[in-house]
Amino acid sequence: MDPMDMSGKVVLVTGGARGVGRGITDVFLAAGAGVSICGRHEPDDAGAAEFYQVDVREPEQVERLVDAIVSKHGRLDVVVNNAGGSPFALAADASPRFSASIIALNLLAPLHVAQRANAVMQQQDDGGRIINISSVSGMRPTPGTAAYGAAKAGLINLTQTLAVEWAPKVRVNCVTGGVVLTEQSHLHYGDERGIAAVNATVPMGRMAYPSEIGDACLFFASPLASYVSGANLAVHGGGEPPPYLGVQKANPI
Numbered sequence: 001m002d003p004m005d006m007s008g009k010v011v012l013v014t015g016g017a018r019g020v021g022r023g024i025t026d027v028f029l030a031a032g033a034g035v036s037i038c039g040r041h042e043p044d045d046a047g048a049a050e051f052y053q054v055d056v057r058e059p060e061q062v063e064r065l066v067d068a069i070v071s072k073h074g075r076l077d078v079v080v081n082n083a084g085g086s087p088f089a090l091a092a093d094a095s096p097r098f099s100a101s102i103i104a105l106n107l108l109a110p111l112h113v114a115q116r117a118n119a120v121m122q123q124q125d126d127g128g129r130i131i132n133i134s135s136v137s138g139m140r141p142t143p144g145t146a147a148y149g150a151a152k153a154g155l156i157n158l159t160q161t162l163a164v165e166w167a168p169k170v171r172v173n174c175v176t177g178g179v180v181l182t183e184q185s186h187l188h189y190g191d192e193r194g195i196a197a198v199n200a201t202v203p204m205g206r207m208a209y210p211s212e213i214g215d216a217c218l219f220f221a222s223p224l225a226s227y228v229s230g231a232n233l234a235v236h237g238g239g240e241p242p243p244y245l246g247v248q249k250a251n252p253i
Contacts, residue, residue, distance in 0.1 A: 003223045007032035010073045011221070012066075014056050014113060015083030017043035019182040020133065023210020024080055024217050025049050031218055036069050039083070056083050056109040057101075066116040075124055078221045079117040081110035081155075082133045086148035099147040106151035111158060118166050127169035129221045132159050133213070134176040136236050152176075156232050163230030171229040173220045178236025181207040203238030 006028055016025040016037030028035050029048050037046060038054040052068065054061045070076055084106040089098060114130050121128030137145055138152030159174040166172060179198055185207070189198050199206045216235050219225055 004031055004218060006078075006218070006221065009033045009077040009221075010069065010075050011035045011078040011080070012069060012076060012113075012117070013037050013049075013080045013082055014109075015039055016049060016080070017046060017051065019184060020177065020180050020210045020213050021080075021082040023180075023212075024082055024133075024214040027211055027214030027218050028078070028221075033078070034073060038065055056113055057104045059112045062109075062112045062116055066113075066120060070120055076117055076120045076128060077124075077126075078129045078131070079113060080131045080133065080217050081113055083109060084133065084135075084148075084152075086145045088144045090144055091146040094147065102147040103151045103154075106148055107154045107158070110155060114158075114162060114172070118162075118170050121170045122166070124169075127171070129225075130162070130170060130172045131217050131220050132156075132172070132174045133217075134159075134174050134232070136176060136178050136234070136240070139176065139234075140240070159232065160230045167229060171220070171225070173225070173228060173230070174232040175213060175216045175220070176232055176234045176236065177208060177213050178202065178234070178239070179207045180210055180213065182210060201240060202236075203241065206237070208235060208237060 011028045011033045013021055013025045013035060015021040017039050025035050025037055035049040036052060037049045038052040040055050042051060042053055052065050054065045056062055066076065086102045110132050117128065117130055132155050134155045135152045137149040138156055142149030156174055159172050163172040179202065185195060189195050213235055216233050
C-alpha cells in the first residue's frame, strides 16, 4: 500500500484557495483525499475542493465549519492551519488594532481551529493530524512584520504544547516555510529582477514552490510520520546565510 495514499481521508486546509494554501490543497487532492477549504471570500476557482466561506478569526464560524464538514463526511482526519499573513508595517507605526488583528489571524485562529478539530479527532478510532504552517519570520528578526513574526513564533510553541496535551490520539506538527513563489510574489519582491535577487539569497538557488510545502504536510499526515509529533520541519531551501559571510569573503581574515 502506498503510504502517501489519502483515499477516503477528509482534509481541511484553511486559506486553501490560493498561494501556499492552494499548493497544499492540490497535493492532498492528488493523493486522493477529499479536501475542504475555507476563506473569507469565495475563490474564482476552488478546483475539486469544497469551499466554505468562513473567517477563521471568529470562533463561532470555526465551530460551524467543523460541524458542517463532520456532518457531511462523518469524520475529519487532517487539518492544515494555513490561513495567515500580514502587510508591511513598521512596529513604531502599527496601531494596536492592526497588531491585534495580525495576531488573531496567525496565532489565535489556528488555536481555535485546532481545538474544534481535536474535539472531533479524539472521538475517532484512528485520531487525527493537525499541521500548522509557520514561517521563518517566527525564527529570526522580521522588520516590518513584527506582530506576524511574533505570532508565527508562538505558533511553533503552540504546536509543541498541543502535541503533548493531545497525544496519543492526535499528532500535531509544524511546517515552517521560507520564501515561496506564488501568484502574488511580484507584490512582495517586484519584477523578475527582484525575484531573481531573492532567489540568489537562498542556498538552493530559488524560492520554494507551494507544492513543496504541500509535500511536507502530506508527509506529516501520512503513516510515514506515525511517530512524529511536536516537530517543526523547516522547508526553506537551506535557510538564510548570515550576512557576515559576504563581508568575510570580500575581506578575508
